[in-house]
Amino acid sequence: MNLHGKSASHGIVVGRVRLVQTTALLIDQSSVQNVDAEIARFRACIAKAKIGLEAVRDRALKNLGADKAAIFDAHLLILEDPELVDTTVEIVGSRKLNALAAFDEVARQAAAMFEAMDNEYMRERAADVRDVADRVLRQLAGVAVTDLSEIQDEVVLVCRDLAPSETAAMNPQKILGILTDLGGKTSHTAIVARTLEIPAVLGLRRITEVVTNGDWIAFDGETGEVVVNPDDATRAVFLEKQKIEKREKLELMTLVGQSNTSADGRVTQIVANIGSPEDLPGVRKYDAAGVGLYRTEFLFMDRTEAPSEEEQFQAYKAVLEGLAPLPVTIRTLDVGGDKPLAYLDIGHEDNPFLGYRAIRYCLEHPEILRTQFRAMLRASAFGNLRIMFPMIASLEELLAAKEHLEAVRKELVASGVKIADHVPVGVMIEIPSAAIISDILAQHCEFLSIGTNDLIQYTVAVDRLNERVQNLYDPFHPAVLRLMRTVIENAHKFGRKTSVCGEMGGSEAHLPLLLGMGLDEFSMAPTSILRSRRQLSGWTMKEAEALRDEVMKQSRSADIESILMQAEARKRNDLKGRPST
Ligand code: PEP
Ligand code: MG
Secondary structure, three states: OEEEOEEEEOOEEEEEEEEEOOOOOOOOOOEOOOHHHHHHHHHHHHHHHHHHHHHHHHHHHHHOOHHHHHHHHHHHHHHHOHHHHHHHHHHHHHHOEOHHHHHHHHHHHHHHHHHOOOOHHHHHHHHHHHHHHHHHHHHHHOOOOOOHHHOOOOEEEEEOOOOHHHHHHOOOOOEEEEEEOOOOOOOHHHHHHHHOOOOEEEOOOOHHHHOOOOOEEEEEOOOOEEEEOOOHHHHHHHHHHHHHHHHHHHHHHOOOOOOOEOOOOOEOEEEEEEOOHHHHHHHHHOOOOOEEEEEOHHHHOOOOOOOOHHHHHHHHHHHHHHHOOOEEEEEOOOOEOOEOOHHHOOOOOOOHHHOOOHHHHHHHOHHHHHHHHHHHHHHHOOOEEEEEEOOOOOHHHHHHHHHHHHHHHHHHHHOOOOOOOOOOEEEEEOOHHHHHOHHHHHOOOOEEEEOHHHHHHHHOOOOOOOHHHHHHOOOOOHHHHHHHHHHHHHHHHOOOEEEEOOHHHHOOOOHHHHHHOOOOEEEEOHHHHHHHHHHHHOOOHHHHHHHHHHHHOOOOHHHHHHHHHHHHHHHHHHHOOOOOO
């Protein structure tokens, strides 16, 4: 049987299923005689759940780092939420309902409220509420919480939805892969799986219904393809792919320490996209030449208020100091769109991607922007900082953001705080208007970084998260490529360097085209760096420019895609196995 889900973490896996079914709790609706005793029991169970959760948080801190462990601080806050606790106490008191049934009712309502939201990120927070609630319900019912740390054989974990606390508890050495019914690319399971380099396919809808413990399963974390009980021939195909993947990984590791140069010696930067200081080991392991995009919004998520200046300073300093003297490009807060933060009070928007997001929000809340600038500039004394602004649509926005930065810089200097002498400032080109006026923007900033994830969605008017129109979300669309060429040419006219930090930056198929356009820097997930380094090493500028000319002559994206895919595959085959020098 074949299933198809959402690619969440790359890698080929063939293994035995460990089906983790959280046994459904029986919730009886009986009433209680002694209301006070029942409320006391409920409070005691909350306290026990808290102790359990604190243990999970501490384990996560050890295995996954402070950033991921913060999820559980957010869970601890859910446990204290008066909406949940007080409402339950009230129901037990007024209706004499037992605490298990009362809490179940209240928690379900809270989860349903999140689930009804039309934003994917908020919908996924329902899983957090369910996770916390399950912990308390199990305490109330006297049933053990699923403990994945007990898994001792190497297995493929299959479950309906993996709660963040379960993901954090598992032993990454024993989990070959993860498959779930629910969840998507931005769910915690996906983020943690990528951090731990465990292949995962999520959102398979009914995988838990079609497999049983001990079944064989083969899957590809990149394509989302899953085969249950594969026949011998299919199994052999996956095992062969896995063998190739392993060999390739080893081969790629031999490129660590080499430079990022084309076949004829053009030096291009290949840098990393990160979301927190916890990503530094990957940045080092895959030998990035710095960080091209530090998405600071992760520091602001899964919590009830914005991080303080000091907390931000510590995070930025850890990255800058950890990578010095390599450049680290920190992006100011990119909230809104698919990343709303409840405590920032952005409110409901019919079109959040066209709404109150990123620099638009920050310019109206300068205290947030200025706090971030203070933290960044203080951290600049410890490394090589560059700052960039997301979602710039006009020159006015860039100038306004720069004014705030300058004001903060002056304040810090006046109060004797040590900061770097010079911090280059750049803009992200994510909106067609910014691409079209990139010559103007280039005269007021020091570098440009093309955010293709958004640039594509705004150029072809396709919501990047709307599954119904994903076939129209087209990274090969000639309009997108023309805009990108315009940006690079405009930047160069004014002596500015250009980077690509959207997903396209790590696309091997696009690499020679962008090289031919003269792109200066490719920024990508750390795990893609060595592949791009290898691809880069196979192209001369003359070849890349010829490919660019051929591509830019095309009218249809399908033709562009096929030209680029074939060129990349040809080059990859030539390069494979070529001894590294
Ligand atoms: C982009 O839009 O390409 C980008 C890098 O930003 P994000 O994916 O964080 O929106
Ligand atoms: Mg973006």
